[in-house]
Amino acid sequence: MKYLLTTVLLLLAVSQKIKAQVADTLDLGEVVITASKTPTSERETTKPVTTITHAEIQKAPGLSVSELLNRQTGIMINGAVSSPGKDKSVYLRGAATQYTLILIDGFPVTDPSSEGGAFDLRLLSLENVERIEIVKGSMSTLYGSDAIAGVINIITKKPDEGLVNANAKMAIGSYNTNELSLGFNGTGKVASYNVNLSRTFTKGISEAEGEDFNRDGYERYVGSTEINFDLTEELTVTPFLNYSNYAGDYDAGAFADAENTYEADLINSGIRFNYKRNNFELRAAGTFTDTERKFIDDFGVFNPKANLWNNDIYGVYSFAENVRLLAGFNYQDLNFELDGIDEGSNIVSPYTTLYLGSSYGLNTEFGIRLNKHSEYGTNWSFNISPVYNITEELKVLTSLSSGFKAPTLNELFGPFGANPDLEPQTSLTFDAGLEYRSSSSGFSAGVNYFIRTVEDLISYDSSIGYVNVNEQNDSGVEVTSSYTWPETRVNVYYNYLDGAITREGEEFDNLIRRPDHSFGWGIQQNLSPDLIADLNGRFIGEREDLFFNMSTFQNETVELGSYILLNVSLNYELPEYNASLFASLNNLLDADYQEVYGFNTPGVNFKAGFRLSL
Known part of the structure; x- marks a missing residue:
């Protein structure tokens, strides 16, 4: 009851604070990079883009990367609101995890040894994240394999002005959780730097559902460093290094306790080059991602290792204000080691896109990419995306895009059912949408x-291992709206999803753990010049899951019930001390729910702490 009373009081405070006047609060010219690989205003983008800004991240200091993504329209991170150490599955527009490409500063961090090559979000910390750009729809023309559903680009923080700046954060929470982070950055005459360190520890809750089960916690260390050298006015060179170490516990399965352990090490390093002069820009990067994982359970030790060398160079030339040509070349080398197996593959990909604008509002982007894989041969991907700006505030988006997902090294050469003759998974996606953003009224809305x-x-x-079979067909609708007053912002979204797999001529619903209907909402209110309250929630509809019955040794279909999660957070600024205090209370209604059948979820839980900048 006390949690309900808190919620009611906050809602009353919000309603009494809303003012009748409006202000110019929406930036219609906000620049994004991921959708076109070059700085582009949101008005010019040809694909649906969701941007989690630096300001939004600052207002959510108690969240993890997966929790923050889970609050966005069109995304469901299964495991984000389960046991803190539970593995995280990214469902972008309902697509399986393997169809969403994770980028760090525009370059992939695929794990070739994992199931489908999916990257483990638990290895990322939000402390060094400046913003996140999410582009929906196939992006294989620009980013190659795995981008069938879209891409999520984690953009790291950039240095502030001044030679030495420092920041720190400390937080505590439920389940013996504690977080510490420390960062330094600065800008000199010819160079700038950014260094961040963080540690997260929690005893967690039992991952599996059951009485008197052991807790399954984790400990994570994350470090990152980046140096920008301005060699000339036109040329910047940026070496960087990101490192993560994760060690946690996991259970044997649904309703099954165990003392299993999981460890993972991630090294993501490389060097970026950026040259810009007049109407020409050249970008290049060589990045290396090395992932080593170790599973220890009753069956022994499972220790896959993998790495990805990604080399990308592309140039952008603007012939005129509304004509832009991008041409690039990408080379990826993937390697995999496990139980005496040491195999690799590579992909060579030239690509190009052409952006054509017009004075009457019609803008179109054309793209094509050739992919030559060392194992399966060649395939093409393309993109055609016409956009019509009816007014400065209203635009219609359409696109037809193909995509591909190369077989992983585990599928080609791994110890269990490997098949070196596999073909790539290929996709075709059609998008259509209407977006409206008004700076004068503070209102924005969209439907896609x-x-x-x-x-x-x-x-x-x-019986035979990995094979190319079946066909997946999905469709969906996303509706979003937000309204901004001088001291209040309200946003609401709704998602509808439908999908089925065709097997031997028959269709079967197979969107396991993904609901047909979901919606979410958020209210941010300035209770005073320095105090911000955020009340947000999400409804997840009924959905199906698969349960492996150990008695019958068969998969059984089970139904997961719908649920509502309601959360509240407060952020209090102390400008005279360059500090802030924050607190959050999650699952206010103490909902009893499941993200995965037979696995546990937390009840009411909290986190609180402070941040300091010098």
Whole structure:
């Protein structure tokens, strides 16, 4: 009851603070990079883009990367609100985790040894994140394999002005959780730097559902450093290094306790080059991502290792204000080690896109990419995205894009059912949408519809191993709206999803753990010049899951019930001390829910702490 009373009081405070006047609060010219690989205003983008800004991240200091992403329209991170150490599955527009490409500063961090090559979000800390850009729809023309559903670009922080700046954060929370972070950055005459360190520890809750089960916690260390050398006015060179170490516990499965352990080490390093002069810009990067994981359970030790060398160079030339040509070349080398197996593959990909604008509001982007894989041969991907700006504030988006997902090294050469003759999974996606953003009224809204088909799905057959079979067909609608007053911001979204797999001529619903209907909302209110309250929630509809019954040794379909999560957070600024205090209370209604059948979720829980900048 006390949590309900807190919620009611906050809602009353919000309603009494709303003012009738409006202000110019929306920046219609906000620049994004991920959608086109070059700085582009949101008005010019040809794909649906969601931007989590630096200001939004600052107002959510108690969240993890997966929790923050889970609050965005069109995204569901399964495991984000389960046991803190539970693995995280990214469902962008309902697509399987393997179809969303994770980028750090525009370059992939794929793990070739994991299931489908998916990257483990638990290895990332939000402390060094400046902003996050999410582009929906196939992006294979620009980013290659894995970007069938879209891309999530984690953009790291940039140095502030001044030679030496420092920041720190400390937080405590439920389940013996504590977080510490420390950062230094600065800008000199010819160079700037940014260094960040963080540690997170929690005893957690039992991952599996059951009485008197052991807690499953984790400990994570994250470090990052970046140096920008301004060699000339036109040329910047940036070496960087990101490192993560994660050690945690996990259970044996649904309703099954165990003392299993999981460890992971991530090294992401490289060097970026940026040259810009007049109407020409050249960007290049060589990045190395090395992932080593170790599972220890009753069956022994499972210790896969993998790395990805990614080399990308592209140039952008603006012939005129509304004509822009991008041409690039990408080379990826992937390697995989496990139980005496040491195999690799590579992909060579030239690509180009052409952006054509017009004075009457019609803008179109054309793109094409050739992919030459060392194992399966060649395939093409393309993109056609016309956009019509009806007014400065209203635009219609459409696109037709193909995509591909190369077989992983585990599927090609791994110890369990490997098949070196696998073909790539290929997709075709159609998007159509309407977006409205008004700076004068503070109102924005959008509706987007998509149809996606994925062919030659790679499935595992216990008798023959990995094979190309089946076809996946998905469709959905996303509706979003937000309204901003001088001291209040309200946003609401709704997602509808439908999908089925075709197997031997028959269709089967297969969007496991993904609901047909979901919606969310958020209210941010300035209770005073220095105090901000955020009340947000999400409704997740009924959905199906699969449960492996140890008695019958068969998969059984089970239904997961719908649930509502309600959370509140407060952020109090202390400008005279360059500090802030924050606190959050999650699952206010103490909802009893499941993200995965047979696995546990937390009740009411809290986190509180402070941040300091010098």
